[in-house]
Amino acid sequence: MDISPTSATSPPPRPTRAATRAGDRIFLALSRGSGVLLLVIMAAIAVFLTVRAANAISEDEGNFLTTFAWDPNSAHPTFGIAVLAFGTVVSSVIAMAIAVPIAVGIALFVSHYAPRRLASPLAFVIDLLAAVPSIVYGLWGALFLVPHLSGVYSWLDDYFGWTGVFSYSGGPSRSIFTISILLAIMILPIVTSVSREVFLQAPKTQEEAALALGATRWEVIRMSVLPFGRSGVISASMLGLGRALGETMAVATVLSPGFVINASLLEPGGGTFAQNIASSFKESGELGKDALIASGLVLFALTLLVNGAARMIISRRKEYTA
Amino acid sequence: MSDVIVDRPTVSDSAPLPPAGLHRPRLPRWAPAVVAALAVAAGVGIGLGAGLSSRAQWGLIAAILFVAVMYAAAARVEGLRQAKDRLATSLVWVCFLLAVVPLVSLLWETIARGIKVLDGAFLSHSMAGVLTIQPGGGVYHAIIGTLEQVGIATAIAAPIGLLTAIYLVEYGRGRLAKVVTFFVDVMTGIPSIVAGLFILSLWIIMLDFSYSGFAGSMALAILMMPVVVRSTEEMLKLVPNELREASLALGVPKWRTILKVVLPTAIGGITTGLMLAIARIAGESAPIVLLVFGSQVINNDPFEGAQSSLPYYIYEQWANGNDASYDRAWAAALVLIAFVMILNLVARAIARWKAPKTGR
Numbered sequence: 001m002d003i004s005p006t007s008a009t010s011p012p013p014r015p016t017r018a019a020t021r022a023g024d025r026i027f028l029a030l031s032r033g034s035g036v037l038l039l040v041i042m043a044a045i046a047v048f049l050t051v052r053a054a055n056a057i058s059e060d061e062g063n064f065l066t067t068f069a070w071d072p073n074s075a076h077p078t079f080g081i082a083v084l085a086f087g088t089v090v091s092s093v094i095a096m097a098i099a100v101p102i103a104v105g106i107a108l109f110v111s112h113y114a115p116r117r118l119a120s121p122l123a124f125v126i127d128l129l130a131a132v133p134s135i136v137y138g139l140w141g142a143l144f145l146v147p148h149l150s151g152v153y154s155w156l157d158d159y160f161g162w163t164g165v166f167s168y169s170g171g172p173s174r175s176i177f178t179i180s181i182l183l184a185i186m187i188l189p190i191v192t193s194v195s196r197e198v199f200l201q202a203p204k205t206q207e208e209a210a211l212a213l214g215a216t217r218w219e220v221i222r223m224s225v226l227p228f229g230r231s232g233v234i235s236a237s238m239l240g241l242g243r244a245l246g247e248t249m250a251v252a253t254v255l256s257p258g259f260v261i262n263a264s265l266l267e268p269g270g271g272t273f274a275q276n277i278a279s280s281f282k283e284s285g286e287l288g289k290d291a292l293i294a295s296g297l298v299l300f301a302l303t304l305l306v307n308g309a310a311r312m313i314i315s316r317r318k319e320y321t322a
Numbered sequence: 323m324s325d326v327i328v329d330r331p332t333v334s335d336s337a338p339l340p341p342a343g344l345h346r347p348r349l350p351r352w353a354p355a356v357v358a359a360l361a362v363a364a365g366v367g368i369g370l371g372a373g374l375s376s377r378a379q380w381g382l383i384a385a386i387l388f389v390a391v392m393y394a395a396a397a398r399v400e401g402l403r404q405a406k407d408r409l410a411t412s413l414v415w416v417c418f419l420l421a422v423v424p425l426v427s428l429l430w431e432t433i434a435r436g437i438k439v440l441d442g443a444f445l446s447h448s449m450a451g452v453l454t455i456q457p458g459g460g461v462y463h464a465i466i467g468t469l470e471q472v473g474i475a476t477a478i479a480a481p482i483g484l485l486t487a488i489y490l491v492e493y494g495r496g497r498l499a500k501v502v503t504f505f506v507d508v509m510t511g512i513p514s515i516v517a518g519l520f521i522l523s524l525w526i527i528m529l530d531f532s533y534s535g536f537a538g539s540m541a542l543a544i545l546m547m548p549v550v551v552r553s554t555e556e557m558l559k560l561v562p563n564e565l566r567e568a569s570l571a572l573g574v575p576k577w578r579t580i581l582k583v584v585l586p587t588a589i590g591g592i593t594t595g596l597m598l599a600i601a602r603i604a605g606e607s608a609p610i611v612l613l614v615f616g617s618q619v620i621n622n623d624p625f626e627g628a629q630s631s632l633p634y635y636i637y638e639q640w641a642n643g644n645d646a647s648y649d650r651a652w653a654a655a656l657v658l659i660a661f662v663m664i665l666n667l668v669a670r671a672i673a674r675w676k677a678p679k680t681g682r
Contacts, residue, residue, distance in 0.1 A: 311507045
């Protein structure tokens with residue numbers, strides 16, 4: 001990804017008269033222009049969202065950060081992101097907690113366990129999960145997963161209901177925990193593919209040395225592959241977290257929203273930034289749209305932070321191993 | 323995305339088991355298969371006996387039984403270290419199966435429920451004049467919308483993405499290239515709904531245009547650009563430097579070298595990346611909800627008036643909340659998945675057929 005001067009394929013610097021030819025100048029201007037255009041778009045996204053958001057927040061009669069309501073269209077606009085922030089962060093973190101161990105398992109399966117001839121078709125099957133559009137996940141989640149989960153939830157309630165977090169009264173399970181499961185399925189492919197790449201790069205000599213000393217396959221993985229891949233797995237999970245934070249349609253179809261924070265994750269209610277934007281957009285007036293844009297800005301900042309951190313870890317690791 | 327295009331380094335054969343002849347008793351090779359079969363049988367038996375309705379619970383029981391029995395057997399016969407190894411192997415297999423279950427279930431549900439109403443009439447009619455609770459109607463207007471919106475988005479994003487990648491690989495040096503690289507990475511992570519909100523505030527609120535397919539296309543283009551840049555960049559880096567040097571040595575200007583030598587060499591991989599990017603945005607529905615507004619009738623003009631699109635159509639039909647609409651939603655989901663999967667498969671076929679011609 002990084003353009004380093006040592007990269008074998010980058011052409012040598014040639015400050016010759018070729019650069020002065022008209023064709024070259026036009027081409028350079030065009031290609032540099034597109035690069036700059038990308039930066040301009042990024043800046044414009046931040047600026048435009050901020051302008052609309054500032055407008056909305058100045059009209060808000062509640063506290064934008066702590067109000068438990070979303071009512072920007074009334075005469076006394078009151079809205080706050082507390083419920084949305086809670087729902088977004090909790091559902092994404094649970095999704096990550098479910099997905100990362102499974103994804104690491106799959107990555108190890110593809111890189112070290114699967115029969116060699118099967119490895120790349122199997123990796124392809126996992127990549128197919130990424131190709132399914134999110135609205136189809138939503139449809140499947142709402143019409144197939146939700147009815148099938150109520151049995152599991154009753155069981156959880158029987159044994160863990162006393163914690164309060166897993167109490168369940170038997171309605172349709174269109175809850176935060178259900179969307180966490182759905183999000184976990186959706187972020188599996190990206191976490192898997194990044195982890196797999198890292199595991200495949202683990203130094204073969206170390207693995208062979210461990211095997212020669214009589215280590216079992218699991219000991220090889222624990223002693224040489226996992227320590228090598230740790231930072232890669234961390235950044236992979238953060239990329240997955242970034243995906244989960246911004247997922248819209250799957251959440252909007254499955255979750256039954258409500259502006260309350262439920263102690264139980266299995267009961268309907270709550271919401272996420274993206275879901276709230278998609279669900280309440282059509283009923284929004286002028287200020288309502290600005291309020292949604294303000295919540296979108298928070299989401300934008302959140303994903304920027306998570307993704308930036310993930311990229312930083314990847315590039316630091318790259319320098320370290322290079 | 324890029325990881326599927328770049329050839330994987332060959333794995334040296336997965337770790338061979340240590341030789342069995344060193345007087346260490348081992349479980350026979352068929353043991354895992356037998357235990358797995360028994361565990362499945364026990365899972366079904368317990369499930370039926372205890373009256374558990376959910377198949378997922380049967381599977382879970384079988385998986386837990388398999389892992390536990392294998393661990394116990396290995397610990398007895400082979401010793402604790404081997405048992406741990408067996409445990410890890412079983413868990414890794416269980417992880418893989420866990421991931422395949424939702425994929426198979428999703429594809430199966432979509433095909434089984436979608437095939438019911440999917441026929442020629444469904445593909446060639448719109449929803450004009452069809453009540454939501456009555457069967458009939460179709461997706462023609464949504465297909466038109468998707469094709470036009472995705473086409474326009476590609477027309478905007480492909481040239482910009484290609485040129486940016488060329489800049490980064492062929493010209494890029496110094497601060498600007500570093501900044502662009504970083505922000506392309508960051509841009510990959512922008513949630514689709516945020517791209518939609520941006521176009522909403524710029525195009526519809528500030529410039530006061532109305533909802534149209536074109537507004538949706540612009541948001542899709544923003545989502546597509548970084549994907550195109552990233553995949554094209556990877557492909558251009560694979561072009562051997564000798565080709566560039568040979569062309570430059572013959573006195574060919576740099577821009578003609580790029581157009582006539584570098585791009586044709588990498589064209590297979592670039593096409594693959596482009597098609598994967600198209601497949602990705604074809605399934606986006608969040609920006610469409612904000613910018614295109616949805617419509618029940620055929621609107622061939624993407625620049626004027628509300629349109630529909632396949633993902634939006636699915637959302638709309640689901641929101642209607644009755645059986646006839648659910649049937650239509652599943653059928654449209656089947657059409658959309660088929661479209662996206664075909665794009666994916668063709669893209670991978672091109673990647674294999676026109677594998678990047680690297681130096682040897």
